[in-house]
Amino acid sequence: MTEYVSTTPGLYPLPDWAKDDLSDLKGHQKHDLISGDEGEEITAAYEEAREEVIGVQTEAGLDRIVEGQLRWDDMLAHPLAVADAVETRGIVRYYDNNNFYREPVVTDDLEPTGDVAAELEAATQLTGGEDLQAVLPGPYSLFDLATDEQYGDDADFLAAIADFLAGEVEAFPAVETLFLLEPSLVESAPADGLDERASEAIDRVASATDAEVVVQPYWGALEEKVYAHLLDADIDAVGFDFVANQDDNVYNLQEYGATDDVALGLADGQNTLVEDPEAIRDRVEWVEGQLGVTDFETVYLTTNTETFYLPYAKYVEKLEVLAEAADLAEVTAA
Amino acid sequence: MTNENKDQFRPADHENDHFLLTTVVGSYPKPKWLNRAKDRFEDEDSDFDEDNWQEAKDDAARLITAEHERAGLDVVVDGEMRRNEMVEFFADRIEGYEFNGPVKVWGHNYFDKPSVVSEVEYDDSWLVDEYEFTADATDRPVKVPITGPYTLANWSFNEAYEDDDELTLELADLVNEEIEKLVDAGARYIQIDEPALATTPDDHAIVGEALEHIVADIPEEVRIGLHVCYGDYSRIYPEILEFPVDEFDLELANGDYEQLDVFKDPEFSKDLALGVTDAHVAEVESVEQIEENILKGLEVVPPEQLVVSPDCGVKLLPRDVAYGKMANMVQAARNVEEDLDAGDIDVERGAPTPADD
Numbered sequence: 001m002t003e004y005v006s007t008t009p010g011l012y013p014l015p016d017w018a019k020d021d022l023s024d025l026k027g028h029q030k031h032d033l034i035s036g037d038e039g040e041e042i043t044a045a046y047e048e049a050r051e052e053v054i055g056v057q058t059e060a061g062l063d064r065i066v067e068g069q070l071r072w073d074d075m076l077a078h079p080l081a082v083a084d085a086v087e088t089r090g091i092v093r094y095y096d097n098n099n100f101y102r103e104p105v106v107t108d109d110l111e112p113t114g115d116v117a118a119e120l121e122a123a124t125q126l127t128g129g130e131d132l133q134a135v136l137p138g139p140y141s142l143f144d145l146a147t148d149e150q151y152g153d154d155a156d157f158l159a160a161i162a163d164f165l166a167g168e169v170e171a172f173p174a175v176e177t178l179f180l181l182e183p184s185l186v187e188s189a190p191a192d193g194l195d196e197r198a199s200e201a202i203d204r205v206a207s208a209t210d211a212e213v214v215v216q217p218y219w220g221a222l223e224e225k226v227y228a229h230l231l232d233a234d235i236d237a238v239g240f241d242f243v244a245n246q247d248d249n250v251y252n253l254q255e256y257g258a259t260d261d262v263a264l265g266l267a268d269g270q271n272t273l274v275e276d277p278e279a280i281r282d283r284v285e286w287v288e289g290q291l292g293v294t295d296f297e298t299v300y301l302t303t304n305t306e307t308f309y310l311p312y313a314k315y316v317e318k319l320e321v322l323a324e325a326a327d328l329a330e331v332t333a334a
Numbered sequence: 335m336t337n338e339n340k341d342q343f344r345p346a347d348h349e350n351d352h353f354l355l356t357t358v359v360g361s362y363p364k365p366k367w368l369n370r371a372k373d374r375f376e377d378e379d380s381d382f383d384e385d386n387w388q389e390a391k392d393d394a395a396r397l398i399t400a401e402h403e404r405a406g407l408d409v410v411v412d413g414e415m416r417r418n419e420m421v422e423f424f425a426d427r428i429e430g431y432e433f434n435g436p437v438k439v440w441g442h443n444y445f446d447k448p449s450v451v452s453e454v455e456y457d458d459s460w461l462v463d464e465y466e467f468t469a470d471a472t473d474r475p476v477k478v479p480i481t482g483p484y485t486l487a488n489w490s491f492n493e494a495y496e497d498d499d500e501l502t503l504e505l506a507d508l509v510n511e512e513i514e515k516l517v518d519a520g521a522r523y524i525q526i527d528e529p530a531l532a533t534t535p536d537d538h539a540i541v542g543e544a545l546e547h548i549v550a551d552i553p554e555e556v557r558i559g560l561h562v563c564y565g566d567y568s569r570i571y572p573e574i575l576e577f578p579v580d581e582f583d584l585e586l587a588n589g590d591y592e593q594l595d596v597f598k599d600p601e602f603s604k605d606l607a608l609g610v611t612d613a614h615v616a617e618v619e620s621v622e623q624i625e626e627n628i629l630k631g632l633e634v635v636p637p638e639q640l641v642v643s644p645d646c647g648v649k650l651l652p653r654d655v656a657y658g659k660m661a662n663m664v665q666a667a668r669n670v671e672e673d674l675d676a677g678d679i680d681v682e683r684g685a686p687t688p689a690d691d
Contacts, residue, residue, distance in 0.1 A: 016435060023442035033441045073441050091440060096534055098489055100440035272434055272449040273493035311435030311447070 003298045006326035007064035009179050009216055010135035011306030013315050014070050018049040030091060030102060033073040036082030036115050046071055047122065054126050056316055061323035064133035064177055067123035074101035075306070076137035076181055077145045079168060082115045084108070085150070095187050095219065105147045110160050112167030124173050134175045138182035138215060139165050139201035140190060155197055162201035166208035178211045181306070185217040189226055199229040212236040214263045218304050221248030228256050239263035241304040242283065250290045260297045265304030267322055272314045280325035281332060301326045337638045339557050339580050340605055342522065343409050343475045350671035352637050354628065355408050356664045357607070359561055359583060360479035360525065361647030362413030363656050368394045391416050392467065399471045405660035409475045409523055412468040420481045420527060421489045422446050428508060429455035430494065449491040450501060456508045462519050469520060477523040478516055483509050483548070484541045485530035499540045506547035513548065517556055525559040525583060532565025542577050549578045559583050559607060563646045567596045575603050583607035585645035587627055588614060597634045598684035606635045609645030610666070611659040616651055618658035624666035632681040637674055642667045
């Protein structure tokens with residue numbers, strides 16, 4: 001019987017008070033952003049905000065709890081932005097959004113920092129370690145967001161990023177699930193050769209943990225070949241952004257099959273319109289219906305994208321809807 | 335060669351034969367006291383009321399309009415003293431929008447991204463009061479910048495319309511209604527700001543369609559400009575030449591004119607309002623430097639089609655720096671005009687292809 005698990009890809013908006021406090025404490029400029037060695041006051045503000053968003057998830061009844069990635073000023077580029085071998089340079093556009101991050105330029109051999117592991121340790125203290133889900137950029141997206149001045153060659157750079165992320169994962173405390181966010185697999189799809197390497201890189205990171213690994217591409221559907229290669233990686237679930245594209249995602253699922261588990265991005269992480277839990281449940285059934293015989297072991301119900309795009313109150317509502325939709329799906333299935 | 339539309343803004347006492355119209359994109363640093371007045375107005379314990387706040391904004395608008403005059407600009411703006419943010423200000427005045435709180439742009443920079451929750455409707459005029467006040471405060475022509483419908487749609491959450499294109503066109507009709515009112519009030523120079531086009535350059539077709547809605551039934555002599563900034567122009571040029579506007583106002587100084595060649599082929603058939611000072615460098619460029627930048631524009635269009643302007647709104651600069659840039663920009667334009675009159679300028683205009691006519 002299918003288990004329905006409500007979760008999110010993390011990267012939450014800061015609570016409004018924390019937006020104010022941290023603006024005041026850190027400033028508004030490029031050099032004011034997170035470097036990984038922030039002082040006591042800033043750390044304290046983030047701790048309080050972390051506790052709040054973990055509380056929001058528990059309250060909403062989500063089945064997986066993320067740390068919230070509130071410190072990730074540079075969004076998915078964060079793990080590199082705090083690494084020693086990286087210089088953060090100009091402000092560059094974050095995909096096709098009205099959002100920007102500091103361009104991380106890799107100028108030396110990459111070494112894991114333990115930065116994300118430390119966040120997860122802090123979250124473990126708050127949750128008791130129950131249902132914790134880690135979030136990282138997938139290696140291909142991080143490779144795509146970064147600039148290489150060290151390795152000199154795409155294949156070597158991608159492999160180095162994969163090793164770097166695997167090193168970060170090895171330092172994690174025990175987690176239930178690891179979400180690897182891979183929007184670049186859609187937005188800047190790897191060409192021939194690189195598509196296979198992207199899959200190998202994901203495999204490398206996934207192999208560094210015993211947790212269930214979900215690879216979540218978004219802002220559309222994967223190209224067929226990219227999807228086919230992705231299925232070769234040793235991962236537990238692929239995510240599908242059904243908000244951005246239904247037909248091509250269904251096509252991929254029908255044509256190439258799926259992992260035993262899937263993640264369905266059914267709530268829009270970039271729109272304040274709050275979905276009805278029933279509508280989300282219906283969409284789950286619709287997807288399952290399209291696939292006929294397929295019976296997934298686990299279906300993760302999630303927003304398609306990160307949720308930092310939303311005003312805080314709307315983000316909270318989205319989480320509540322996902323939790324309720326997963327409960328409804330369980331009931332319907334039973 | 336003459337350019338009637340542009341020449342209507344030529345000052346009667348203009349000293350040179352050539353005329354490079356000088357203007358600004360719109361926003362200007364707010365005086366510190368205006369920000370303090372706003373804090374007091376928003377403080378519930380303060381006795382600073384609506385009338386006081388209105389008076390403060392009026393004072394600021396008068397002050398900055400005069401500052402633009404003093405800098406010597408041919409066409410002035412009030413520095414957008416009454417506006418908070420380029421989407422918020424309009425969303426606040428359009429039926430169908432609601433605000434749910436701030437969202438991140440980058441780092442700790444946020445904006446109150448509004449949501450369109452029902453059909454957008456025109457209620458009260460947005461800018462006629464602002465225009466009339468500024469026009470009263472100066473003898474110079476006044477330009478009115480308006481955030482374009484594509485940006486208003488794109489930088490909002492769309493809860494109510496099937497897609498953003500539909501919302502964009504609905505908003506374009508409202509912008510058209512507003513421009514009609516502005517024209518009735520005497521406005522002759524309207525600038526549509528579409529910075530969102532840079533984020534999604536593939537959408538130039540819908541921006542063009544929206545502009546058709548915007549200019550519908552607007553008299554020919556009303557000058558319509560389009561401001562675009564910080565993007566990859568090769569992805570929108572030459573398609574934008576089809577847009578029904580008189581002028582393109584482009585940021586180019588910031589990128590050191592790296593993208594200038596984009597506009598040389600095919601021939602630039604509209605007026606070019608060239609960004610000649612960088613709006614994001616808090617250092618006043620010298621008159622000589624700005625003269626060199628103006629000459630870059632002459633590589634694209636003849637003097638008759640050239641307008642001189644900063645890259646973008648200058649509201650993030652210190653006020654004295656903003657003023658210095660305006661003043662040097664005007665001086666540079668006048669120097670180049672003199673050189674043109676004297677026949678001392680020899681710039682090769684690049685890669686022209688035969689025009690249709």
